[in-house]
Amino acid sequence: MSSSGSETDSVASRRSKKPKYSKFTQQELPACKPLLTPGIVIGAFSLIGIVFVPIGLASLSASQDIVELVDRYDAECISANDKVGFIQDTKTDKACTRKITVPKPMKGPVHIYYQLENFYQNHRRYVKSRNDKQLRMKDSASVITNCEPEATSQDGAPIVPCGLIAWSLFNDTYSFSVNKKAVEVNKKNIAWDSDKNKKFGSDVYPSNFQKGGLVGGAKLNEKLPLSEQEDLIVWMRTAALPTFRKLYGRIETDIMASDEITVVIQNNYNTYSFGGTKALVLSTTSWIGGRNNFIGAAYVAIGGICLFLAMGFVVLYVLKPRTLGDPAYLSWNKENPDHPN
Numbered sequence: 001m002s003s004s005g006s007e008t009d010s011v012a013s014r015r016s017k018k019p020k021y022s023k024f025t026q027q028e029l030p031a032c033k034p035l036l037t038p039g040i041v042i043g044a045f046s047l048i049g050i051v052f053v054p055i056g057l058a059s060l061s062a063s064q065d066i067v068e069l070v071d072r073y074d075a076e077c078i079s080a081n082d083k084v085g086f087i088q089d090t091k092t093d094k095a096c097t098r099k100i101t102v103p104k105p106m107k108g109p110v111h112i113y114y115q116l117e118n119f120y121q122n123h124r125r126y127v128k129s130r131n132d133k134q135l136r137m138k139d140s141a142s143v144i145t146n147c148e149p150e151a152t153s154q155d156g157a158p159i160v161p162c163g164l165i166a167w168s169l170f171n172d173t174y175s176f177s178v179n180k181k182a183v184e185v186n187k188k189n190i191a192w193d194s195d196k197n198k199k200f201g202s203d204v205y206p207s208n209f210q211k212g213g214l215v216g217g218a219k220l221n222e223k224l225p226l227s228e229q230e231d232l233i234v235w236m237r238t239a240a241l242p243t244f245r246k247l248y249g250r251i252e253t254d255i256m257a258s259d260e261i262t263v264v265i266q267n268n269y270n271t272y273s274f275g276g277t278k279a280l281v282l283s284t285t286s287w288i289g290g291r292n293n294f295i296g297a298a299y300v301a302i303g304g305i306c307l308f309l310a311m312g313f314v315v316l317y318v319l320k321p322r323t324l325g326d327p328a329y330l331s332w333n334k335e336n337p338d339h340p341n
C-alpha cells in the first residue's frame with residue numbers, strides 16, 4: 001500500500017506544471033546597479049565626446065580627400081524626341097563620347113560606378129522575382145517559382161536565371177582612355193565573395209536568357225557559370241533606396257590632375273520609360289570607403305552634444321549643488337529590504 005502511494009506521488013510530481021525555482025526565473029542573478037552621481041554622469045558624457053569628436057574629424061578629413069567625378073549622361077547621349085523608341089531600336093548606334101577633366105590627382109585603383117535614380121529595386125514584386133535555389137544548384141534549373149513574368153521562354157523552356165531582377169540587368173558599357181591612351185578596366189572581384197561562393201552555383205549556366213520578344217537588359221555568356229558572371233551578381237544584390245550606385249570595374253593606374261578622360265558609352269539601358277536618370281561615377285577610396293560626409297558629421301555632432309551636456313552639468317552642479325543621499329538606505333544595499341529597521 002505504501003509502495004503504491006509513493007508511485008502515485010512520483011507520477012503526480014512529474015505531471016506538476018509548477019515551475020522549478022531558480023535565480024534566473026526569479027530575476028535574482030547578480031546585476032550592476034550604478035549610482036548616477038554627478039561625477040559619473042559628467043565623466044561619461046565627457047568620455048563619449050572626447051572619443052567621438054576626433055573620430056568624426058578624421059572621417060570628415062578622409063572623406064574630403066576622396067576625389068569623386070560624377071557625369072550624368074542620360075540626357076546628353078540621346079538626341080531623338082522619342083527617347084524610348086530610340087533606346088528600344090536595336091539597329092541604332094547608341095555610342096556616346098564624353099570627356100572629363102580630372103581636377104585633382106586620383107591614385108589607383110579608381111573605382112567605376114554606374115548610378116541610377118528613380119529606380120525602385122526595393123519594390124516588393126521586383127525583389128521577390130527570383131529563385132535562389134535555381135541560382136545555386138544545377139539540378140534546380142527547372143525551379144521557376146516566383147519568377148513570373150520572366151519564368152519561361154516562348155517555347156515553354158525554363159529561363160536561367162529567371163525573374164525580373166536578372167532580366168533587367170544593366171547593360172550600358174564604358175571604355176576609357178586617358179590623354180588619348182586606352183586604359184584597361186578590371187572587372188574581376190567586383191562582387192562579394194560570399195555571393196559568388198554561396199548564392200550562385202559554379203555549375204549553373206545561363207539558358208534561354210533574354211531570348212524573348214522584349215529584351216530587358218544585358219545578355220549573359222552561356223559558357224560561363226553564374227558564379228563567374230560578376231556583373232549579374234552585383235546587380236542582383238538589390239538596393240534599398242531608389243538612388244543607388246553599383247560597381248562596374250576599376251582602373252588600376254593613377255590619373256594625374258588636368259588629365260582628360262575620354263569615355264565611350266554605349267547608351268543601351270532604358271531609364272527613359274520610367275523617368276530615371278543615369279550617371280557615370282569615378283571615385284577613389286580611403287579607409288572609410290567612398291565619399292561619405294554623414295558618418296563624420298554624425299560623430300562630431302554626437303560628440304559635441306555630449307561635451308555640451310557635460311559642461312552644462314558641471315555649471316549646474318557648481319551653481320546649484322544638491323546633497324546626495326546615503327546609498328546605504330537604497331533597497332538593494334539593505335540586508336533585509338522587506339523588514340526595514
